[in-house]
Amino acid sequence: MALDLFAGIPVTDYAAALAWYERLFGSPPAFVPNDHEAVWGLAEHRWVYIEQHPDRAGHAMHTVFVDDLDALLAETAERGIKPAKRETYANGVRKAIYVDPDGNEIGFGGPPL
Template sequence: MFEHVLAVIAVRDIDSADGWYRRLFDRPADNNPMPSLVEWQVAPAAWLQVTVDSERSGSSLFNVAVGDIEVFVEAARSRGIDFGDIVDANKGVRLSTVSDPDGNSITAIGGFREQY
């Protein structure tokens, strides 16, 4: 069985991306294993890796389920991360999306459940 899950965001400039994701997570990266990669542990066995990959940059998707989407989005906005309007999706799920400087899509999900 899997021990960890790692999502990967492809970017052009690691220094610029590192600053933007620091603001998103409101903390520095947990790990910097090589010059072209920074990592945040986002749950006990889940990590987000931000890495230089110019060919794939701008095509990554990252979804994160949050407890209170209004609080999360407002806090992110206060740090300069301009999430869009919160919209109703389906079955009580609500979404808000932002693009990082490379155009990668990050979606906050409120009302997420393991089963619907």
């Protein structure tokens, strides 16, 4: 079965969110389907998109696992974005949680050190 994932993030201010997510992901969107939506490709068949939905903004919670969490943390810090919270689970898995201007949480997890 072929599978594509589109993980949506509702935002209040599209322009402000677009700028923030460009800094978080380190690139402009892969495509912009309309005036209030932007889409980033994280990996093959795996997409994250923002969409202006003020009444629903601030409730997204997504976690993306990466091979090198430390590299990702360094790259986002260079772009002026730092995690709001870091966690380490009992099994050693680490997670950094970023919070956008609306309160949506985007976590990046990585393997134990």
